[in-house]
Amino acid sequence: MNLNDLLNHRSEWLKGTGPHSDIVISSRIRLARNLASAPFPHWSNKKQGRDVLDAIEQAVGKINYLKGTTIFELADLDSLDKQFLVERHLMSYGHAHKTNSKAVVIDNEEIVSLMVNEEDHIRLQVMQSGFNLFEAWNIINRIDDCLAKELSFAFSLDYGYLTACPTNTGTGMRGSVMLHLPALVIIGQIKQVLNAISKLSFTTRGLYGEGTEATGNFFQVSNQVSLGHSETEIIENINGLIRQIIEQENQARETLMSKNKSVVEDKISRSFGILKNAHIISSQETTELLSMVRLGISLGLIKEIDSSSVNELFIITQPAHLQKLENKKLSSQERDVKRAEIIRDKLNKQ
Amino acid sequence: MLCDVCGKNPATVHLTEIIDDQMTELHLCEECAKQKSMQMEQQFGLADLLAGLAEFEKPIEEKETLLLKCPNCKLTYKDFKKIGRLGCSECYEAFRKYLSPLLKRIHGSTAHAGKMPVKIAKTAKKRLDLQELRVKLQKAIEAEQFEEAAKIRDQIKAQEKTQVPPQPEEEKHDEPQ
Numbered sequence: 150m151n152l153n154d155l156l157n158h159r160s161e162w163l164k165g166t167g168p169h170s171d172i173v174i175s176s177r178i179r180l181a182r183n184l185a186s187a188p189f190p191h192w193s194n195k196k197q198g199r200d201v202l203d204a205i206e207q208a209v210g211k212i213n214y215l216k217g218t219t220i221f222e223l224a225d226l227d228s229l230d231k232q233f234l235v236e237r238h239l240m241s242y243g244h245a246h247k248t249n250s251k252a253v254v255i256d257n258e259e260i261v262s263l264m265v266n267e268e269d270h271i272r273l274q275v276m277q278s279g280f281n282l283f284e285a286w287n288i289i290n291r292i293d294d295c296l297a298k299e300l301s302f303a304f305s306l307d308y309g310y311l312t313a314c315p316t317n318t319g320t321g322m323r324g325s326v327m328l329h330l331p332a333l334v335i336i337g338q339i340k341q342v343l344n345a346i347s348k349l350s351f352t353t354r355g356l357y358g359e360g361t362e363a364t365g366n367f368f369q370v371s372n373q374v375s376l377g378h379s380e381t382e383i384i385e386n387i388n389g390l391i392r393q394i395i396e397q398e399n400q401a402r403e404t405l406m407s408k409n410k411s412v413v414e415d416k417i418s419r420s421f422g423i424l425k426n427a428h429i430i431s432s433q434e435t436t437e438l439l440s441m442v443r444l445g446i447s448l449g450l451i452k453e454i455d456s457s458s459v460n461e462l463f464i465i466t467q468p469a470h471l472q473k474l475e476n477k478k479l480s481s482q483e484r485d486v487k488r489a490e491i492i493r494d495k496l497n498k499q
Numbered sequence: 500m501l502c503d504v505c506g507k508n509p510a511t512v513h514l515t516e517i518i519d520d521q522m523t524e525l526h527l528c529e530e531c532a533k534q535k536s537m538q539m540e541q542q543f544g545l546a547d548l549l550a551g552l553a554e555f556e557k558p559i560e561e562k563e564t565l566l567l568k569c570p571n572c573k574l575t576y577k578d579f580k581k582i583g584r585l586g587c588s589e590c591y592e593a594f595r596k597y598l599s600p601l602l603k604r605i606h607g608s609t610a611h612a613g614k615m616p617v618k619i620a621k622t623a624k625k626r627l628d629l630q631e632l633r634v635k636l637q638k639a640i641e642a643e644q645f646e647e648a649a650k651i652r653d654q655i656k657a658q659e660k661t662q663v664p665p666q667p668e669e670e671k672h673d674e675p676q
């Protein structure tokens with residue numbers, strides 16, 4: 150697989166299918182694993198980092214589940230490629246910096262990705278469309294077992310999997326669900342919901358994970374605790390919380406439609422109108438307007454396009470995607486023009 | 500100037516953020532700035548935790564504690580406090596005394612309840628079986644059932660032979676760069 154092949158491919162998690170996909174964009178599980186005794190990536194020298202990478206590459210090559218994957222060493226990628234992978238949620242923002250002995254393994258469907266020498270030696274992630282953490286767990290659990298046969302993982306009977314940061318010790322697992330909660334934002338209840346979440350020791354983040362802000366009414370909810378509970382217990386806890394949030398969002402949508410129907414319809418139609426007609430549009434404005442269009446589709450107010458196309462637009466209108474599509478470096482102003490063009494094209498075609 | 504977020508109150512806090520290699524200036528009112536800092540706190544929770552730990556566990560701030568060093572990777576406890584990351588899996592044993600309370604604070608527990616790597620699960624099970632047999636043996640001896648005891652002792656011997664020998668110690672790594 151070539152990185153450019155991904156450009157015309159719609160990632161599995163953007164397909165807009167799966168349970169509650171009107172509110173839940175995607176479900177993701179990641180596992181942090183390390184090789185016993187080898188220094189963690191931030192503390193290892195060049196040779197040690199290389200040895201770890203070689204050992205993991207070799208293991209990956211032996212695993213049937215990972216047959217359809219491609220390994221990209223970050224030292225071989227330019228900054229545009231790296232940003233491209235971040236925009237597709239195939240690797241973290243932090244992984245793109247200091248590329249020494251780092252790699253990312255990606256499968257063709259973009260369900261599985263494995264970062265080598267990120268904060269831990271291995272960061273394995275599985276993404277699914279919609280509200281589907283258990284399916285993601287089933288897949289990642291099997292791959293993890295295969296890796297554990299080939300590699301000696303750092304593990305202690307009392308603390309579990311040993312990670313570079315003590316916040317990941319234990320299961321090394323983080324389950325994250327990406328939610329689209331426009332109605333809760335519009336009726337002004339989102340603050341209470343987010344406060345409640347943080348009290349339950351779950352965290353919320355923006356679209357691009359740690360350190361990013363919530364834009365376009367997207368919120369990522371993850372477990373904070375990784376030690377003392379089994380993986381399935383943690384997933385059940387997240388699921389319980391997500392179910393409640395889904396219900397609150399649905400109620401908020403009903404409230405909007407029964408009390409402020411024309412205001413909502415106006416806002417959604419105007420957003421759609423701007424997107425279909427604009428010739429210059431920033432990434433921020435795109436995200437906000439697409440968010441309203443997405444709500445319009447869920448409420449049955451917009452029928453010309455499906456949510457999968459909208460999901461995809463969120464990704465392909467990001468800076469690196471635009472530049473890859475255009476196959477050259479674009480200034481911020483040029484990107485705003487290109488972005489508007491792609492959006493007009495997609496939305497008017499249907 | 501009005502606040503960029505709510506557009507209602509006068510902006511009194513001015514922030515510079517870097518998104519996408521571009522500097523963005525944010526002018527916020529006090530209320531919105533408070534919210535923003537709450538978000539930041541959530542994101543940087545660990546640094547706070549570590550700082551907090553340093554404050555109320557003054558006694559362990561002694562010199563010898565800070566000089567405590569992992570024999571495998573040479574990371575000192577002081578390094579850990581500074582960077583918030585451990586150096587290798589053996590650091591957990593080296594700093595056990597101080598890590599346990601930290602893990603307890605972060606997770607509310609220090610006992611793993613999740614899955615195990617396949618290889619370790621097998622040895623762990625064997626060890627457990629062996630333990631059970633030893634208890635049985637003890638009971639048989641106490642009850643003066645010597646024939647039974649001899650049988651169990653043979654089982655233990657057989658089991659011990661199939662035990663995977665402990666892995667040879669790995670080559671020590673150089674000092675980190």
Ligand SMILES: [Zn+2]
Nearest residue numbers: 502505528531
């Ligand atoms: Zn404000």
Ligand SMILES: [Zn+2]
Nearest residue numbers: 569572587590
């Ligand atoms: Zn160490």
